[in-house]
Amino acid sequence: MFKIINFLNQIKLTTNQLVIYTCIYITLVLNFPFLSKTAVVVTAFESYNLFFLLSVPVFLLALSIFVQCFLSFRWITKPLLILLVLLSSVLFYSTVTYGIVFDYGMIQNTVETDTAEALSYFNFSAILFFLFFGVIPSLVIANVQLTYSSFVGELLARIKLLSGSVGVVFLIAIVFYSNYASVGRNNRDLVGYLTPYALIDSTVKYVRKNYLYPPLRFSLLDTSPTIKSDDSTKRITVLVLGETARSQNFSLNGYEKKTNSLTKDLGVVSFRDVTSCGTATAVSVPCMFSRLNKKNYEKRVAVAQQNAIDLIHLAGADVYWISNNNGSCKGVCSRVKTEQISTNSKNPLCDGEYCFDEVLVDELRKKLHSVTSNKTLIVLHMIGSHGPTYYRRYPENKRVFYPDCQRSDIQNCSQEELVNTYNNTIAYTDLVLSEVINELETLSNVSNAKTSMIYVSDHGESLGESGVYLHGLPYAFAPQEQIKVPLIYWGDKVHHEAKLACLNSIKGQPMSHDNIFDILLGEMEINSTVYQPKNNPFNQCTVDIALAKTTSQTTPQGVK
Incomplete structure (x- = not known):
């Protein structure tokens, strides 16, 4: 090791030469x-x-x-x-391994990610990758000797290098302008893979929008x-907000594996064509509760105005999160x-970092036994x-599909193992829903x-399809696996029998x-003045049932 360092110390380069060699490495290797x-x-x-x-790497290098x-x-x-x-x-590891693109949405999701979640991405493969492609080249850069000439001499050399790079860019742009324009217009997603410049650009935009703009006045x-x-009947609705569940792996929606063996006989209605607002929690969760829709959603605006939870609470209902x-x-x-489940509790469902979702059922049970309001949303x-x-999302004794993937570097698991592991999380979610x-x-x-x-997931997930894993791709070119989400409804039969039958008739209707x-x-x-009945697909069933009741009550006896 010391011999290598001594050898590197003997290498003498000018600043311009080191810049050129480093840019070549970033362009040809890390931008693969x-x-x-x-x-x-x-x-x-x-x-x-x-x-x-062939001009593309030269253009990027210049x-x-x-x-x-x-x-x-x-x-x-x-x-x-x-x-x-x-x-x-x-970035190279994240893109090669998981297909992650660091656009604005991914920066937002990364900033809002907690420590435990962030650490879940670190594994032996990631460390080796980082050492080989990051640390070793950095040691080379750190140990070569830089030689300097006079200020004027370095300035002239830098002007020559700058002029040369501009000349190459200008020449390629003139010769292949139509090609670059065509590929760029039709494949805007490619820009997101430019390392590290796409990340830097997205970070600047995120900082500018979230820290430099003055906060909006709450509306x-x-x-x-x-x-x-106005009747005295207690009404309790439980909204189960899912995480990273994709619709296509729900047997309720036609998936061949029995991932919903427990809820399928409980009278639920599963809507089969539902799309998310984003491909990451940081976007989808505030978006789905906002009066804004996907087309005009902007977090800065959304957090500065009432959401659905606020309005329900203001109307007089008890609301618990x-x-x-x-x-x-x-x-x-x-x-x-609000109540955040403590992962450090002595609860056997928790391991110090995470808790299995059955802990939510325990908390729900406590809340249901103490409900005092006539209208409650949990x-x-x-x-x-x-x-x-x-593999950390379900208990060992709740594994349904084998073999599964008991590791975080999921790209090193077989496709069968990976899908089985993911299906186990869906089956466990199904268990939790059945208990609710x-x-x-x-x-x-x-x-x-x-x-x-009501159960709805925030976004879906890629499981290696087309070499893409996890979620968070820019929505414009995100695969269906990341944007198609489950939406499930259940109501007690005494009060909802007619409504459930009606909802079953529209479960194939597109929703979002x-x-x-x-x-x-x-x-x-x-x-509420901001409630839009036409935007509530469930409303047609409520209205139809109400009309049917009114008709049956006003129709004279013997008239059909």
Whole structure:
């Protein structure tokens, strides 16, 4: 090791030379995902220009050198280049291994990720990858000797390098402009793979939008929402907020493996064509509870106005948010009673870092026995199927599918093992939902309370399809696995029999997170100026049943 360091110490380079060599490494090695995906796009054409394809790495190299010409001077050169290499190696691993793209949404999700979740991505493979592609090249940069000439001499050399890089960029742009314009317009997702520049650009935008802009004044969408029903029947709705569950792995939706063996006989209605607002919790959760829809959603605006939870609470209903997800509620529950499940408890369902979702049922049971309000909404926020440590989302004795993948570097598991592990998380979620339903049904039978449950996931998950894992890809080109989510409804038979039959007839109707705001207000029977009945697909069943009752009551006897 010392011989290698001594050898490196004998290597003498100018600042410009070190910049060029480092940029070559970042361009040709750490940008391999970008270059390979670009090659796939270009070669897909029946007749493509080989010289255009070969110009891409040269063009990227020239741009990288151009950028570094303004940043790398004397003593700051090595620290800056080492930082770029270390950062780029982490991005390289994330993209190669999981298919992650560090756009604005991913930066937001990363910033809002808790420590335990972040640590779940570290494993032996990640450490080796980081050492080989990040640490070793950084040691090389740190130990070579830099030689300096006079200030004027270095300035002239830098101007020459800058001029050369500009000349290359200009020449390639002139010769292949139409090719770059065509590929760029039709494949905007490629920009997200530029390492590390896509990350830097997204980070600057995130910081600017979240820390440099002044906070918006909180807006009241409705100052006096009310509860429609004036009868004395208790109404309790439980919203189970799922995590990373994709619709296609639910046997309720036609999946061949029995992942919903417990809820299938409990009278639930599963809606089969539901899309999420985003591909990450940080976007989807605040979005689905917001009056804004996916098209105009902006977190800065959403957190500065009332959401569905606020309106239900303001109308007079008791609202509780109970979370087993350390990522919190993303600001949605800030103004209602909240409870975060402690992972450090002596509960056998907890291991010090995570708790299995059955702890939510225990907390629900306590709340149901102490309900005093006639209208109550309880939100149970699950940890669900959050990866990559899927195997830590279900107890050992609840494994249904074998063999499974008992590791976090999921790319090193077989496809069968990975899918089985994920399916085990869905089966365990199904168990939790069945227990929630049993608690509500028991309460309904004992006290005649009107009870219902809604389950919806925040986003889906990729399990290696097309080489993509986890979630968080930019929505514009995210696969269906990441944006198709389950939406399940259950209601006690005494109060909901006709409604359930009606909902079953529309379960194939397209829906999205944009409907959740109005579904919740409708289910809790909230009168509000911002409630949009047409945006509540459940409303057609409620209205039809109400009309049927009215007709039957007003129709003279003997008339059909």
